[in-house]
Each structure stands twice: as structure tokens, then as C-alpha cells.
Amino acid sequence: MTTMPRYLLSVFGPAARTDYGPYPSKEDMLQAFADTGAFNDRLQREGYFVFADGLEPATTATTVDGQGESPVLTDGPYLETKEHIGGFWVIEAPDLDVALALAADGSKACRGVIEVRPFQTAESVAALLDS
Template sequence: MTQYLMSVHGTEADHDMTTGGGYGSPEAMREAMAETDRYNKRLQAEGYWVFAGGLKGPSTATVVDGQGAQPVVTDGPYLESKEHIGGFWIIEAPDLDTALALAADASKACRGKVEVRPFEG
């Protein structure tokens, strides 16, 4: 079995729970979260689940560069971008076709585009 990262990308505004983010309304956001929870339970029941998590908005990020004599800590995301990773799954699947089918279901559940990448080794 190969492990895959399935990541969901979105804008900073997509993280605003008070407005419903990119979902259009708080109710639509709650429905997507409930559907995603059901999807997560399915992954667990079918043996694909390794780990998953949603991330706070990119403005909460901190970058640490420890390559020099003293670490340099910078507030904000590493990359300036319009879209950022909002959440992810790590799954184990027998092949890429299975991972892509699971990503299609994930995309439908969370109502966002899902990028699939295999781990090295």
C-alpha cells in the first residue's frame, strides 16, 4: 500500500466561519463539514485512513528558519499566495486509481478541489 497526501486548497476568506467562508453561508459550511465527517468515518471503516486534519487560516502560520547560527522566526505563511492548504488527509491505498477515486469523493464531501500526491518510498 502507498500513502498519499490529499490536500484541499482555499483562500483566507474560506476559513471565516462567521460568514460561511467559500461555502456561501454558515449553514452550507456546516453541511459540508458534516458530509466531510461522514467521509472521514467511511475512510476509517474501509481501512484507507491514516490521518487527517483541518488547518487554521494562513495568517496564523509561523515560519522558522533554523539553517543559520540562530533560528529566524517570521509571522505569516511561508509563501505569499492567494490560495493555501486548508486541510488534508493522509491515506493508504493500493494504487493511484483508488487514491484518485477517494479524492473525488473527498472533493464532493468538502466542496473543494483536492490535490493527490504520493509519498516518497
């Protein structure tokens, strides 16, 4: 059985937040949640959905560097940026064009910019090793 390629759709939003996260008002937040819920339902209904979730603000992150003898833990995100990942979807789609079209619909629903990245496959790793 062949599986479809998987893609990570990462939702980015401003690091600066209001009382309603990245949304300007409670009404905007509730509408975005409703629209995102409808988009999630569509992904499930059409067979693209693997997993999705929202994240707490980047200020709640802990960065872990375990490359040395003892792990180094640092409060906060790894990168200091004006935008952070706020949530994500993992989807299965037949190709990048479908994933990009779904990302455009997801962006509209959640009111955030979405980065689309394919997951590594055995074929993509083998191509790296052969080059």
C-alpha cells in the first residue's frame, strides 16, 4: 500500500500578543476558531488530516541543547524573532500543489501565514546520500 506524502503546515503569527492571542478582539478570535474548526472538519472529511494542534505562546518554550556532556536548558524560544509558530497541521496530500491549496484555505481560516514543508521520505534521504 502506497501512502501519500506528508506535509507540515506551520502557522506563524506575531510574537506580540493581545489579550486574545494574535487576534485583535474576542470576536475575531472566536470567528477564527470557528473557521479553523470547519477547515479541520473538511480536512478530515476529505482524507487529508493526520494531526493538528495549537501551541501556547513562545514565551512558554524551553530550549534544550543535549549535545554536550550535560543538557543545557534555556527558558524561551530558540530564536528571537518577531513571529513564532502558533500551531500546525500534519496532512497527507497527493502532491505539493494540493498541499499549497489546502494551506491557502487554512491560512484564510486561521488568519495566519502558513509555511508548507514536506516530510523527509526514504527516497529523499537516498537522493541526498547519492549526491
